[in-house]
Amino acid sequence: MRRRLNRQFVVFTYAFIALLTFLLAEGCRKDPNMEPCNSLAATPYSLVKPLRFPDMTIPSNNPLTEEGIDLGHYLFYDSTLSFNHTISCGTCHRPEYGFADSGKVFSLNAKSLPTKRNTPALLNSGYQNKFFYDGRQLTLEDAIDDAIVHEMFVDWDASIKYLSASSFYNQKFVAAFGCDSAINKQNIIKSMAQFIRTIISSGKSDIDTKLIAPNNPSLLSAAEYNGYQLFVSARGDCFHCHFTSPLTSDNLFHNSGLEDSDTTFFGFKDLGRGGFTKDSIDNGKFKTPTLRNIAMTGPYMHDGSLQTLKDVIDFYSDSVKWSPTLDPKMIHAGNIRLRLTPTEKADMLAFMNTMSDREISVNPKYTNPFYRH
Numbered sequence: 494m495r496r497r498l499n500r501q502f503v504v505f506t507y508a509f510i511a512l513l514t515f516l517l518a519e520g521c522r523k524d525p526n527m528e529p530c531n532s533l534a535a536t537p538y539s540l541v542k543p544l545r546f547p548d549m550t551i552p553s554n555n556p557l558t559e560e561g562i563d564l565g566h567y568l569f570y571d572s573t574l575s576f577n578h579t580i581s582c583g584t585c586h587r588p589e590y591g592f593a594d595s596g597k598v599f600s601l602n603a604k605s606l607p608t609k610r611n612t613p614a615l616l617n618s619g620y621q622n623k624f625f626y627d628g629r630q631l632t633l634e635d636a637i638d639d640a641i642v643h644e645m646f647v648d649w650d651a652s653i654k655y656l657s658a659s660s661f662y663n664q665k666f667v668a669a670f671g672c673d674s675a676i677n678k679q680n681i682i683k684s685m686a687q688f689i690r691t692i693i694s695s696g697k698s699d700i701d702t703k704l705i706a707p708n709n710p711s712l713l714s715a716a717e718y719n720g721y722q723l724f725v726s727a728r729g730d731c732f733h734c735h736f737t738s739p740l741t742s743d744n745l746f747h748n749s750g751l752e753d754s755d756t757t758f759f760g761f762k763d764l765g766r767g768g769f770t771k772d773s774i775d776n777g778k779f780k781t782p783t784l785r786n787i788a789m790t791g792p793y794m795h796d797g798s799l800q801t802l803k804d805v806i807d808f809y810s811d812s813v814k815w816s817p818t819l820d821p822k823m824i825h826a827g828n829i830r831l832r833l834t835p836t837e838k839a840d841m842l843a844f845m846n847t848m849s850d851r852e853i854s855v856n857p858k859y860t861n862p863f864y865r866h
């Protein structure tokens with residue numbers, strides 16, 4: 494009996510030692526696919542913003558770094574994030590069109606279906622605190638998550654697997670988020686948010702160099718100056734919603750009279766803000782879009798129903814429609830239509846054109862980085 498126990502003990506000890514040796518050997522064996530990780534801390538990045546632009550609030554859990562922005566720049570143009578690898582953010586948000594789509598009323602999503610709304614410009618988005626025409630997201634990170642899901646139908650597991658298999662991306666994720674960083678949904682979104690926060694006006698458009706920075710409207714041409722006067726005066730009255738800061742949007746929701754409500758209160762084709770808040774007082778209200786780069790981002794309005802800037806000016810002049818939620822700011826001396834003269838319309842158009850910022854269309858900081866390879 495005693496001898497048997499002893500033998501059992503010896504066998505057990507041998508087995509235990511063998512197991513330990515095996516585990517140790519496995520642990521030390523070098524994974525041939527694993528590069529040694531020696532990342533330096535990511536380099537903090539300070540935003541370059543034009544004169545008189547406000548400071549941007551950057552969330553403390555996603556500070557801007559050179560490496561994070563660089564990674565986000567690539568991911569923004571990488572169709573790996575769409576479920577069938579067909580489209581990227583940059584397919585719809587194109588720098589040469591002010592980060593809106595190329596003249597399309599609606600864009601095609603990854604399932605080749607038209608988007609619900611016209612693709613907006615992504616310029617100066619980091620300044621916003623409500624995203625999409627209905628303001629359904631409150632942070633840029635959540636807006637990006639929403640876009641990847643609803644426009645690109647991301648399959649997170651498949652995309653992450655694909656990115657993880659790439660040594661190019663492995664290096665970029667380590668550089669941006671450190672050695673223990675994972676290629677995961679959170680870091681993908683964070684890096685894209687960092688990139689989008691850098692897409693701000695260059696300050697080189699006429700409205701900046703002639704009007705806002707030197708604060709000297711007389712540098713504008715006569716037509717541009719008259720258009721500006723119309724824009725900021727009670728006669729044109731655009732500034733209440735569009736000129737509260739150099740960002741040219743108050744980031745609030747208004748019904749600017751594009752649609753009537755088919756005589757019933759709920760008859761808007763798109764309820765806009767009301768579709769999100771479920772409060773009928775918000776029906777027909779949409780977030781004020783930026784007018785920066787406006788000459789490049791047509792067609793216009795949430796439904797892309799106005800083809801040209803001239804059409805938009807004609808709309809404010811001659812075809813604003815009444816509905817119960819029409820913004821009081823759209824009523825001028827009892828009239829909802831401005832009835833601009835042909836000269837006033839031409840002046841307004843000239844002023845709109847001062848907001849074009851060609852710099853961001855061609856700056857390699859923003860254009861598709863894969864074309865450089």
Ligand code: HEC
Pocket residue numbers: 569574580581582583584585586600601602603608609610611612613614615618623624625626627633636637640641644645685
């Ligand atoms: C198929 C075209 C398409 C693709 C692809 C696309 N978007 Fe968009 N994006 C839109 C449309 C359309 C809207 C407006 C939707 C709305 O307001 O309901 C929008 C709105 C946004 C907004 C809110 C802008 C604002 O001013 O409120 C952000 C931010 C955004 N997209 C980022 C992205 C990012 C990042 C990606 C890639 C992950 C992306 N989008 C991919 C079409 C697209």
Ligand code: HEC
Pocket residue numbers: 724729730731732733734735746747748749751779780781782783784787790792793794795796805806809820822823841
């Ligand atoms: C009551 C607020 C308000 C006033 C006043 C106002 N706008 Fe707008 N503007 C908006 C809103 C909201 C939209 C988006 C409406 C939509 O998509 O249906 C918009 C859209 C636009 C667009 C199209 C932007 C795009 O990207 O599609 C232009 C251009 C424009 N406005 C110019 C003007 C001009 C010029 C004036 C003065 C004549 C003016 N606005 C007065 C709120 C206003």
